[in-house]
Amino acid sequence: MSISLDNVGIAVRDIEAAIAFFTDLGLTLVGRDTVSGEWADTAVGLDGNHAKIALLQTPDGHGRLELFEYLHPAAIDTPPTLPNEIGMHRVAFSVDDIEAALAIAARHDCHPLRGVANYEGIYKLTYLRGPSGILVMLAEDLRKA
Numbered sequence: 001m002s003i004s005l006d007n008v009g010i011a012v013r014d015i016e017a018a019i020a021f022f023t024d025l026g027l028t029l030v031g032r033d034t035v036s037g038e039w040a041d042t043a044v045g046l047d048g049n050h051a052k053i054a055l056l057q058t059p060d061g062h063g064r065l066e067l068f069e070y071l072h073p074a075a076i077d078t079p080p081t082l083p084n085e086i087g088m089h090r091v092a093f094s095v096d097d098i099e100a101a102l103a104i105a106a107r108h109d110c111h112p113l114r115g116v117a118n119y120e121g122i123y124k125l126t127y128l129r130g131p132s133g134i135l136v137m138l139a140e141d142l143r144k145a
Contacts, residue, residue, distance in 0.1 A: 007055065007064035008091055012132040013077070015052050015069035021108045021131045022065060025093065025101060027056040030064070034071075048072050058093070065091065080133035083113075090127065090135035098124045098140040105130070105138075118142075 012018040023029055036050040050072040056065045069075070081087065095101040098116060105111065105128055112126040119125060125139040 007066045009066040009068060010091070010132075010134055011068045011070060011075060012134070013069070013075060014131065015054055015067055017108070018067050018069075018131040018134075019054050019056070021105070021110065022056050022067075024104045024107065025095075027058055027065065030055040030057050036072075046073060063093075080129060081135060083127060083135065090137050091130075092137035092139065095138050095140055096144070098126070098138055101138050101140075102126070102128075105136075110136070 010018075019029060019032075032052070032054040034050070034052050036048075040049040040051075041047055050070070052069040052071065054067045056067070057063065081089070083089070093101075102112065102116070108131065110128050110130050112128050114126075116124055116126045122142055123139050124142060125137060127135055127137050130136040
């Protein structure tokens with residue numbers, strides 16, 4: 001049996017805001033749709049499932065995010081996860097210029113949780129809250145500079 005990671009799915013409050021954030025960071029919108037029906041109910045395990053979806057891809061073609069905005073059943077707001085909580089942790093992106101990436105994030109009112117760290121002169125990295133409270137890690141490999 002072979003296995004490969006296809007995408008990471010994230011439920012969001014506002015799909016347009018999430019698409020704007022991730023495309024501004026450099027991902028490409030591959031497609032979007034509205035899904036519902038028996039197949040969607042079965043796949044997801046929710047009766048009456050109706051959602052807007054969008055698929056985004058990194059420029060290198062290796063990473064994809066699938067965003068969901070649930071129309072029915074209604075989305076359930078949860079407190080933003082903390083970095084040490086069990087469960088889905090964060091989505092991480094390698095960037096070639098962390099300051100430029102942070103300037104883009106700031107235009108979406110998304111800022112580092114505590115600043116930018118320098119890991120032993122190898123990486124500059126930070127966590128920030130993206131749209132819908134998603135934890136996003138940005139990392140610049142200083143060895144490539």
